[in-house]
Amino acid sequence: MIRKNTLITALFTLSVCLVSAQDKDPVVESIIKEATENSQLETLGHELMDGIGPRLVGTPQMKNAHDWAVAKYQSWGIPAANEQWGEWKSWERGIFHIDMVSPRVQSLRGTQLAWSPSTSKKGVTAELVVLPTVKDSMAFANWLPNVKGKLVMISMPQPTGRPDYNWEEFATEKSFEKMKKERDEQNEAWNENMKNTGLDRRSLPVALEEAGAVGIVASYWSRGFGVNKIFSAYTKEIPTVDLELEDYGMLYRLVESGQKPQLHIVAESKDLGVAPTFNTIAEIKGSEKPDEYVILSAHFDSWDGGTGATDNGTGTLVMMEAMRILKKVYPNPKRTILVGHWGSEEQGLNGSRAYVEDHPEIVSGVQAVFNQDNGTGRVVRISGGGFLKSYDYLSKWLNAVPDEITDEIETTFPGTPARGGSDYASFQAAGAPAFSLSSLSWSYWNYTWHTNRDTYDKIIFDDVRNNAILTAILAYKASEDAEKTDREKAVLPINKRTGEPMEWPSPRSPQRKGGLD
Incomplete structure (x- = not known):
């Protein structure tokens, strides 16, 4: 015998299933x-x-x-x-190798940047130098002749290759805060020195190339273990390479300690017009x-x-x-x-x-x-x-x-x-x-x-x-959908900088001839 409330429940469940089936x-x-x-x-x-x-x-x-x-x-x-x-x-990229050949031999991890000029098949071998600390653009201009025949390191060496989440998990709070403070001070000093040169990340490689450098060595860390951002080169005739943080830091320390490290770079990219x-x-x-x-x-x-x-x-x-x-x-x-x-x-x-x-x-x-x-x-x-x-x-x-x-x-x-x-x-x-x-x-x-x-x-x-x-x-x-979507635009919020309502963006024309200047 089926109880009345059980029957009602069963009928309700059946009706829900039927509605669901109809809705599918x-x-x-x-x-x-x-x-x-x-x-x-x-x-x-x-x-x-x-x-x-x-x-x-x-x-x-x-x-x-x-x-x-x-x-x-x-x-x-x-x-x-x-x-x-x-x-x-x-x-087009080609075969790429980058090796330290002095004061010892070690293959390094890195890559040639996009659209970077190539080396010859034999590659280029040269000593590394780092950017000096300068008080103004005149002092930097006076130093520039020192780069002739050299590979120039243009990125700040990172004080740690561990991402912040790793420090947060394992370091003491005092140690973590100390590291961040020192890193911030180093960043500030580096940026101030770059400002003093009168150049920026785009114009600096060009100036070094014109002064006779034979290559640019950078490192754009992405704040993760073993990971770097890879973008484009700004040089016209000499190669630009990006080294992973660990190798870049090692080389920078070798330069600063006076050991005059040398690299051999082979970058057989092709300019195809x-x-x-x-x-x-x-x-x-x-x-x-x-x-x-x-x-x-x-x-x-x-x-x-x-x-x-x-x-x-x-x-x-x-x-x-x-x-x-x-x-x-x-x-x-x-x-x-x-x-x-x-x-x-x-x-x-x-x-x-x-x-x-x-x-x-x-x-x-x-x-x-x-x-x-x-x-x-x-x-x-x-x-x-x-x-x-x-x-x-x-x-x-x-x-x-x-x-x-x-x-x-x-x-x-x-x-x-x-x-x-x-x-x-x-x-x-x-x-x-x-x-x-x-x-x-x-x-x-x-x-x-x-x-x-x-x-x-x-x-x-x-x-x-x-x-x-x-x-x-x-x-x-x-x-x-039976209806065409409505295109009416909402009133946009106030721009905090100007105090005026934000305007809808306007269409912009594309760059139809890229990298050809």
Whole structure:
């Protein structure tokens, strides 16, 4: 015999199950199933990061990546093409070695900076010198002839190679505070001395080169174990190399103790002249509103200290996987779904700015842009980007995403527009609803952002898979929405510096000829 209250409970449970079954969206269910049971992320990551490697704008590897992406999309039945928007200095890394040859022999850890001039195949061997302490630019100018025929160390030697979190865990409070105070004083003195030279980080290598130095040796520590930021050289004829903290500090101490260390540097990079720059664009054509667009966005280029895995290999993988899934389970979207893999984001959002400038008809038809850039972590923040009614549609689309994904996402509405940072800013400046899918850190800023450690092994594929599911569902719901997204802009907050309301950013033109001056 069934008790009355038990029967009521059973009927209620059945009704909830029926309602839940009715509420389930078969496209959403198919997206989740395809992403979890047939993920291509690891394979794509291996092919891009391990096979092609870093994607510095203007290099052959950048063009290889564009061609690879086009071929991959076409293999999925998605039309794709490389769209040229400019030109850049073309350069390619070659064999690189850096060794201390006196007062003893030791191979060192470091790399040639991007676009650095090469050495001959025999390399260059020279003594190291460090910058002097000077009272003014005249004193520095008087010292400059001393660099002729020398390698010049231009970075401050760090007092510790241990990151602050390591000190916090193991040091006494007194010892930690003492270290920080001494480091701050050393930084202040170094910066003051640099000011006294009358030069800065860009002009100093040029002045040293003109004075006859045969190479520049720097070290840009990223405040983590064994990790350095890797950017570009400013010299025209002599090599510029970055040494990891430990080796740089050793050499600096040897110079200061009068032991006159010598390095042998071989850097066989190639100046290849000028190369075209591209965006890779792929699309799934809309069946009802083909002139309205949902755009998936990620920059394709990287710096080349590592292989560009989390900046922005993971964003690239998210967008490619989302497009692959959508083509398979949602092949006839209402609106056109585009993906843009932008070139030269790292030098100022150039690829996306060019696209916005060259395609006003697409920008005017944008339903939404979803951009992912800041690392391998799962998405935890989404802002309305300053669009007054963004809550109305973003929250509706997010409601279709599984709770285990959205429960970790903080939303801010209406938010404020970006003034840079990543490619969604290019679209926001033009008034198009564009949103950053902002990720959990995974020590991104210290360990992988523009560093020598941004490699495949740092990818967290579970988080990237979550992001691909999130992106695909948002694209699907944005495409299906009966309403066009509202572009009304919110009243922006007061600028604390001026006391006036902040203004919406204006579109900026890209640099279409890079590194050619």
